[in-house]
Amino acid sequence: MSKSILDSEPKRFWHHFNEICKIPHESGNESALCAYLKKYGEDLGCEAISDSVGNLIIKKPAQNSNSTKTIVLQGHLDMVCEKVPGSNHDFAKDPIRPMIEGEWLTADGTSLGADDGVAIAASMAVMEDKDIKHGPLEFLFTVSEETGLDGAQGLDASLVEGRTMLNLDSEDDGVLFVGCAGGADSNVKIPFKRISLSDDLSVFELKISGLKGGHSGLVIHENRANAIKLIGGILSNLSQHGKVLVSSMDGGTRHNVIPSVANVLFAVTKSNEGLVDKSVSELTQSLKDEFSSSDSGLTVELSNAKANEFMDEDSSSKLIRYIDSSPYGVIKMSEDLENLVQTSTNLATVKFLESSVEFLHSSRSSSKAELEEVRASIRRNVESVGGKIEEPGGYPGWQPDMKSELLAFTKDVYKKLYNVEPKVTAIHAGLECGIIGEKLGGMDMISFGPELEDVHSPNERVKIDTCERFYSLITNLLEELAN
Ligand SMILES: [Zn+2]
Structure with missing residues (x-):
């Protein structure tokens, strides 16, 4: 008989985790899990309230303690649903099938939902535990975290009394998170005039591929190459030898991904045709040298191409200048925490329309002022080429308070339990703490979790024994806070 996760410790934690796996809970489809938790809380005699966007708050009175300090335990209800190619798993009705692989728990052919099922399982175990000592507790379960922190954004702050919060949604055993980045996008539109092909032009296609790309917050410190910036750099260099007319350009996929692919269709005058080959191959070599460790797969392809319409010379040179002078990558490192990026920006996508070219920039910072500063630098760059910019609200960060x-x-508590200092750091990406912290005001927060790997993928897995450590830290911390 194969080993069951139900034999692992803490038993009640794994019991709940296993039950959660049976209830579909993709982002936007959390209502069944929400109803299940609501009933679970009410059956235990707790008060359970939902707000208008579907977040759930369950309140458990103090137990074995006179403490009046309310502690919030927070996690998100939704999971990212990914499956292996060819799988006919239906996330709307089929259960997740957890399976043990050595020291890890993973799922059969799908993502596991340990992000953030571990928070729900731990909360349920604490909720039913009649023995541990704790002050008043509020279990805050949010919806649609994975699709843009929507639950936290829509949270009815009046329903939450506690100002001390344990966010149970991080992925590194032995690490305490004390901050996260806020983020905001800049949507840019640069208008241009089109002209038709004249006989004295030679047309080329330039393609950049093979870059690593990756999450624009979590790996931005690795200084990986940005395909759109590389295209801008090469065109800028070519334009020093004569006019370059851009016909179209395309690159990037999403605001939170470093673009790993980009291509451009452009023309130079026939007399400069020979220079293009030579310059591009020289530039390619120097780029390969520059990014040899971060992007060893960098590929630049140049080929002859056809196009009939181009941006006029003025529009083309503005476009090239715009890309070349756009900020990107790490802007500033943290002074408080080692190796933490404080502010960064990603030139995420470029797209050609009929008479304009659109760019999407995505910026992050744990400092509100610096986030505004980097957005302002993008705005000034847009203005300098006569473009238009939209700057939607974004979400706030959580500035570390050491x-x-x-x-x-x-x-x-951690040191007493494990005899070592935990690592204390922040994350250069969005957590719900940023939004909840700003909504509620005056919050003291911390985020921790067990060891998770490859989240948001069919390989998602959680290291089984770190869940016991995770759960002990929660219960011991609650006891300590109730003294
Ligand atoms: Zn999560």
Whole structure:
């Protein structure tokens, strides 16, 4: 008989995790899980309230303690649903099938939903536990975290009393997170005039591929190449030898992904045709040298092509100048926390329309002022080429507070439990803490979790024994906070 996860410790945690796997809960489809939790809380005598966007708050009174300090335990209800190619798993009705692989729990052919099922399972176990000592508890379960932090954005702040919060949605055993980045996009539109092909032009297609790309927050410090910037750099260089007319350009996929592919169709005057080959191959070599460790797969392809319409010379040179002078990558590192990016921006996509070219920039910072500053630099660049910009609201960050009382408590408890100092850091990506912190005001927060790998993929897995450590840290911390 194969080993069951139900034999692992803590038993009640794994029991709940296993039950959660049976209830579909893709982003936007959390209502069944929400109803299940609501009933579970009410059956235990707790008060359960939903807000208008579907977040659930369950309140458990203090137990074995006179503490009046309310602690919030927070996680998200939804999971990212990914499956292996060819799978006919239906996430709307089929259960996730967890399976043990050595020291890890993974799922059969799909993502597991340990992100953030571990938070729900741990909350349920705490909710039913009659023995541990704790002050008043609020379990805050949010919806649609994975699709844009929508639940946190729509949270009815009046329903939450606690100002001390444990966010149970991070992925590194032994690490306490004390901050996250806020983020905001800039949507840019640069108008241009089209002209038709004249006889003295030679047309080329230039393609960049083979870059690593990756999450524009989590790996931005690796200084990976940005395909759109590479195209801009090459065109800028070519334009020093004579006019370059752009016909079309395309690159990138999503705002939170470093573009790994981009291509451009452009023309030079026939007399400069020979220069293009030579310059591009020289530039390719120097780019390969520059990015040899971060992007060893960098490929630049140049070929003869056909096109009938182009941006006029002025529009083309503005476009090239725009890309070349756009900020990208790491803007500033943190002074408080080692190796943490404080501010960055990603030139994420470029798209050609009938009479304009569109860019999407996505910026992040744990400092509100710096986020505004990097957005302003993008705005100035847009204005300098006569473009238009839209700047939607974005979401707030969570600035690390190294003097936090909760941090001191958590470090202490961790050290008592495991005899080592936990690592304390922040994440250069969005967590719900940023939004919830701003909504509620005056929050003291910390985020931790068990060891998860390859989340948001069919390989998602959680290291089984780290869940016991995760759960012990929660219960011991609650006891300590209730003294
Ligand atoms: Zn998550």
